[in-house]
Amino acid sequence: MRRKGGVRAAFQGEPGAFSHEAVMRLVGEEAEILPCPRFEDVFAALRDREAAAAVIPIENTLHGSVHENYDHLLNFDHHITGETNVRIIHNLIAAPGVMFKDLRRVFSHPVALNQCLHFLAANPQLERTPFYDTAGSVKMVMEEGLKDAAAIASAVSAGIYGARILKKSIEDDRENHTRFFLLRRAGEKPLPAVGPAKKGWKTSLVFTTRNQPGSLFKALSAFALRDLSLTKIESRPLRGRPWEYLFYVDFLGRLEEERVKRALGHLEELADMLRVFGCYPC
C-alpha cells in the first residue's frame, strides 16, 4: 500500500481507516503509508526513521481524549506540526455487483456498528457481525468475495479495496469528529503545507502542578494576563500520585510571539513540569 514519490507517514489501523484519511489531508494524496497495529508502533516507526511523519488521533467529540497518545507524546521525542478534524462518516460498502436486497450480514468494528443503530434497526434483515476494524471489514468482504455481506467503513476504504458504497452516511450522529495530530521528529521541520491556507497558530503543551487550592488558577494567569485564548484544557490525575495532576492545554498563539514567550516563561515558574508538544497552523 505504498505509493511512490510521497512522504512516508505512519498511522494505526488498516489502509482506509479514518487515520488514513487524516494522512491524506495532512501529508497529501501521494503520501506513502505505513499502517501499524498499535499507537505505540506509530510513534516508534517515526523514531526509528521507518517513516518521516506520523498521524495520530488525539480526541473525539463523542469519546473524549485519547490519553494513550498523550502518554506517547510525553515518552517519545516528537513534535506536533499540524492538526486536522475528520468527520466520521460511516458507509455501507459491498463488492461491485452486490445489491442492497442481497445483503444478509454486515461486518464492522462494534463501535461503528453501535454508531449506526437507527440504520440497523430499520433493516432487521441484516445480521450484525463484529470485526476487528472498519477498513479491515471491507478488505475481508472483498477478499472472501462475499455476495450477501457488506461492511461499514469510510469512503476511502471502498476506493482502496475496489468496493462500492451502497448507502452513504448511515451513522446516527453527524456530530462525530476526530481530531488528528501530524508529528515529526524533534528538531525536524514541518512538511510543506497541504490543502487550504490556515489562518492562525495553535500551541499544545502539558504541565503539572501540586494539588494546592488555586494552583491551576495561578498557572492559567500566565495566559489570562496576556489575553491568550485557550482552546482546550483538560486535567488528568498522575498515575501513582493521587494528589497531582497533569493539565493538557491548547492556546491560540505562536512560539515566536513575544507574549507567548513571556507566558511560557511565567508558566514555567508556576508549574512543576512544562513541556511544549508543538506549535502548528490551525
Next chain:
Amino acid sequence: MRRKGGVRAAFQGEPGAFSHEAVMRLVGEEAEILPCPRFEDVFAALRDREAAAAVIPIENTLHGSVHENYDHLLNFDHHITGETNVRIIHNLIAAPGVMFKDLRRVFSHPVALNQCLHFLAANPQLERTPFYDTAGSVKMVMEEGLKDAAAIASAVSAGIYGARILKKSIEDDRENHTRFFLLRRAGEKPLPAVGPAKKGWKTSLVFTTRNQPGSLFKALSAFALRDLSLTKIESRPLRGRPWEYLFYVDFLGRLEEERVKRALGHLEELADMLRVFGCYPC
C-alpha cells in the same frame, strides 16, 4: 437476572459487564439489575421509573471522558449521588472442565482483545475473535458449550454464567480504571451508603462561557478565591457554536457549606449557563 429484595439499578451492557461490578459496589450485592442496550436507555429507564437508580461510566484512565454520558446528564433530570472507581481486570474464562491446552479461540470485545496483546502474542495458538462485548462472550461460550474456546471478561461474569477463570489479570496495563456515577431522579434521596465510609464530599457541575480571553480564568476565581480544590476540569467545544465551550468541573466540597454556596453564586454571575450535576461522598 433480577435478584429479590434489592434496589433495581439500570446499567449498559450484559450481566457481568464492568458496569455491573460498579452496581454491586454502589448499590450493594443484592441489587436487582436492569441491563440496557444503550446509555440513553439507562437514563430513560431511571426517568420512567423502571429502575430506582442508574450506574454509568463517566471516564477511563486510558480512553478519557464518556462525553455521551455528559450529554445525557444535561438532557435528563437526574442527579449524581455516588461515585466509584473500578479497575478493569481482564480474565481468560472458559467452561468448567476446559483446560488451557485445549484452547484454540478466544472471544471478546476488540477493545478488550487489544488490551491483552502481550498475553495473546505469547499464546499464538489462540485465534482472536471479536465479539459484541466482554460479558456477552462468556455467556456465548457457555451457551454454545464450546470446548476449544475462552472469553476475555470480568471475574463477575465468570460467576454469573457458571464459567471458570483459567488465567487472572491478563491485561497489558494495570493502570486501567473506569470511574462510574450512581444516579437518582432529581429530588430523590441518595440510597443508603454501601461499603466503607467515605471521607469527604465532591460536587460535579458544568458551565459555559463565551470564548473571550480570560473568561475561564475569571470563572475559576470563584473556586480559587475560596480555597476550593478542583479534582477535574475539562473543556469541550459546544456543538454548532465553534467559539463557545462547556467546562466540566469536579471540586471537593459540599453544597451545604457556606463557601460552596458563595462559590456557586459567584460562578453563576460569571457563566452563561451553570448546572450542578450532584454532590456525593468521595
